[in-house]
Amino acid sequence: MNAPQVLGLRKSFGFGDRLGLATPGHLAAVRQFPDFAPIFAQQSIREMTRTQRTPVEVMSAAQSALDSAGYDGVWGADADHLKTPEDVERVAAAGFCFFTIDPSAGVNNQADQMDEAALRTAVAILEAEGLFADFSWRDYYLDRVFTPGHGIILQFDEETILRAIVKYSRATAIAAQLAEAIVRSSKGRPYEIEVSVDETDAPTTPLEHLFFALELKRRGVENLVSLAPRFVGEFEKGIDYRGDLARFESQLRLHVAVARFAGPYKISVHSGSDKFTVYPIIGRLCGRSLHVKTAGTSYLEALRVVARTEPALFAEIAAYCRGRFDTDKASYHISTTGNDIVALPPFRDAGDEAVYLDETAGRQLLHVTFGSVLTLGTASDGRSFRHALLERLAKETDLHSELLAHHFIKHLSRLNAG
Numbered sequence: 001m002n003a004p005q006v007l008g009l010r011k012s013f014g015f016g017d018r019l020g021l022a023t024p025g026h027l028a029a030v031r032q033f034p035d036f037a038p039i040f041a042q043q044s045i046r047e048m049t050r051t052q053r054t055p056v057e058v059m060s061a062a063q064s065a066l067d068s069a070g071y072d073g074v075w076g077a078d079a080d081h082l083k084t085p086e087d088v089e090r091v092a093a094a095g096f097c098f099f100t101i102d103p104s105a106g107v108n109n110q111a112d113q114m115d116e117a118a119l120r121t122a123v124a125i126l127e128a129e130g131l132f133a134d135f136s137w138r139d140y141y142l143d144r145v146f147t148p149g150h151g152i153i154l155q156f157d158e159e160t161i162l163r164a165i166v167k168y169s170r171a172t173a174i175a176a177q178l179a180e181a182i183v184r185s186s187k188g189r190p191y192e193i194e195v196s197v198d199e200t201d202a203p204t205t206p207l208e209h210l211f212f213a214l215e216l217k218r219r220g221v222e223n224l225v226s227l228a229p230r231f232v233g234e235f236e237k238g239i240d241y242r243g244d245l246a247r248f249e250s251q252l253r254l255h256v257a258v259a260r261f262a263g264p265y266k267i268s269v270h271s272g273s274d275k276f277t278v279y280p281i282i283g284r285l286c287g288r289s290l291h292v293k294t295a296g297t298s299y300l301e302a303l304r305v306v307a308r309t310e311p312a313l314f315a316e317i318a319a320y321c322r323g324r325f326d327t328d329k330a331s332y333h334i335s336t337t338g339n340d341i342v343a344l345p346p347f348r349d350a351g352d353e354a355v356y357l358d359e360t361a362g363r364q365l366l367h368v369t370f371g372s373v374l375t376l377g378t379a380s381d382g383r384s385f386r387h388a389l390l391e392r393l394a395k396e397t398d399l400h401s402e403l404l405a406h407h408f409i410k411h412l413s414r415l416n417a418g
């Protein structure tokens, strides 16, 4: 049995697979890009809850597909968005060795709107809680000149350090606690850590990134291989990047410098599916110091198989999703509105594939409703959607792999196009 391994600082790509049937297609794509180390088992606790899968099932789906394909290369297993020590224990027991810590509960999203007086008060509270016991953040951060290379100079003034402390210091403490849980649960086996703050309201400035990384180090977080800041612009689910490309590029350049200086570790790009416009920029600036995560886009390719080969079933799923949209969109950051969904024409036959699987509103509709489709929805013939979907995919393994391979070759080649 070919077990997952730690990938260290190798350039890597994460293929989330919510249905447990996508690995053959993922493998076909990444075989053409040996410069990327693949992560074939990757699922957050939230996704596992929404798909009613266990960490063991996620792991064994990837493992058995790789065994059948005779794959003997290196691959990783990423337990994504871990928020509690209990999460850590469950995934470590299933053999995951790449742990993504999500300390976003400790991120203060109000910090960007606070004036200096409010920031001062908030810092005093954090100090009273003991977040800076035996450590003078003033001496360490203030008026110090950080030179991460390439002529870049980073320096905190009073207000920027206060804001960084208010915004992120609690999160770094949570991350350190989870890192301890990872060390305990790994029981001497090799492990690696990513820390992600991508799912927060406010973008992470390069200076805040620097503060965050130095605080992780100060708090003893080891084996940090990647960090996912919240970038400027919008990384919405299922669609391309939205935002100012020049600004994205200038900020990313600084983030990359910080990651080399404070690490080195890789820049991790979450919600990394379908961001074709920015891939060449990301690939060029990050070089080998890059990790990209995708997940929902593979589910959409599975639905494309259904749209083409069992359009009546797809039509039922699409209609069901339209009814779920307002409820299911709540936990997502997307620009598609209920009115956009009302305006979508109903799916009649395979000729309507593009409306649902290539255009923004359709893709986001199908994206946010995956949990409902996979755990609640039923077809008119009484089968659960999940069952019907898996049954159809079992009959169409070639088409499914072909569509996935095509889709990810596009991802990987764009990342290498810069």
Ligand SMILES: [Zn+2]
Residues within 6 Å of the ligand: 081, 196, 198, 199, 270, 271
């Ligand atoms: Zn994420």
